[in-house]
Amino acid sequence: MDLVGEQETLQTAIDELLSSCDIDEYRQIICQQFAALKAKLASIRNTVEHKIAVLDILREHLRARAATRDTTARLRQQLKGKLSAEVFSDLRSDLGRVAGDLMKLEARLPEIEALLIEAGITLRDRGTEMVVDMKDDVKKLLSDVQNDEKKLKLCSQILDLNLLLSRASSSLNDISVVYLDDIDVLGTAVEVSYLHV
Numbered sequence: 180m181d182l183v184g185e186q187e188t189l190q191t192a193i194d195e196l197l198s199s200c201d202i203d204e205y206r207q208i209i210c211q212q213f214a215a216l217k218a219k220l221a222s223i224r225n226t227v228e229h230k231i232a233v234l235d236i237l238r239e240h241l242r243a244r245a246a247t248r249d250t251t252a253r254l255r256q257q258l259k260g261k262l263s264a265e266v267f268s269d270l271r272s273d274l275g276r277v278a279g280d281l282m283k284l285e286a287r288l289p290e291i292e293a294l295l296i297e298a299g300i301t302l303r304d305r306g307t308e309m310v311v312d313m314k315d316d317v318k319k320l321l322s323d324v325q326n327d328e329k330k331l332k333l334c335s336q337i338l339d340l341n342l343l344l345s346r347a348s349s350s351l352n353d354i355s356v357v358y359l360d361d362i363d364v365l366g367t368a369v370e371v372s373y374l375h376v
Contacts (some may be wrong), residue, residue: 186220189213229298236291237302240313243280247320250277251327262334271331278324285317 193213200206250273257266291313295302302311 186217189216189220226298229294230300233291233294233298233300236287236294240284240291240317243277243284244316244320247277247281247324250274251323254327254331258330258334262338267331267335267338271328271335274324274328274331278321278328281317281321281324285314285321288314288317 190213193209197206197209200209250270254270254274257270262270302313304311
């Protein structure tokens with residue numbers, strides 16, 4: 180529906196009607212009615228624009244929500260198995276991206292709430308018909324992401340510790356091989372230095 184086009188067409192029709200009207204009283208009545216109609220059209224256009232803006236924001240919110248849930252579900256599934264460095268890096272990157280999207284959305288919440296009020300929209304959960312609080316929803320999603328980031332950080336620390344332990348174990352194995360090979364040589368060296376004293 181092209182409200183601007185409709186208003187322009189109506190303006191042209193009113194202008195033609197006014198140009199053919201010779202009685203001032205009728206001209207005033209036509210102008211008053213057109214002014215009221217013009218104000219209603221402006222109000223409708225304003226409401227439609229607000230609703231379109233809200234719809235765009237809700238799409239953004241739903242996209243961020245779906246991306247967050249997909250990423251956290253994938254992370255939890257991956258944590259059940261062994262993580263390669265590449266998968267670990269991808270998960271960390273994905274979590275950072277969804278956290279960034281959620282923080283941007285959180286920063287816009289006052290603007291979103293104002294748009295919802297101006298558009299006369301109340302968000303309700305389809306299943307429960309309860310009013311949805313976007314602030315709580317975004318905070319919960321951010322909390323989930325932060326908890327998963329902590330799990331990922333802990334896994335990273337465990338992997339780093341495991342690598343250090345593997346290196347230490349390898350070093351100890353090398354030392355024990357060298358020690359066992361050279362035990363006889365070391366034994367005679369100790370006896371020789373003991374005899375010289």
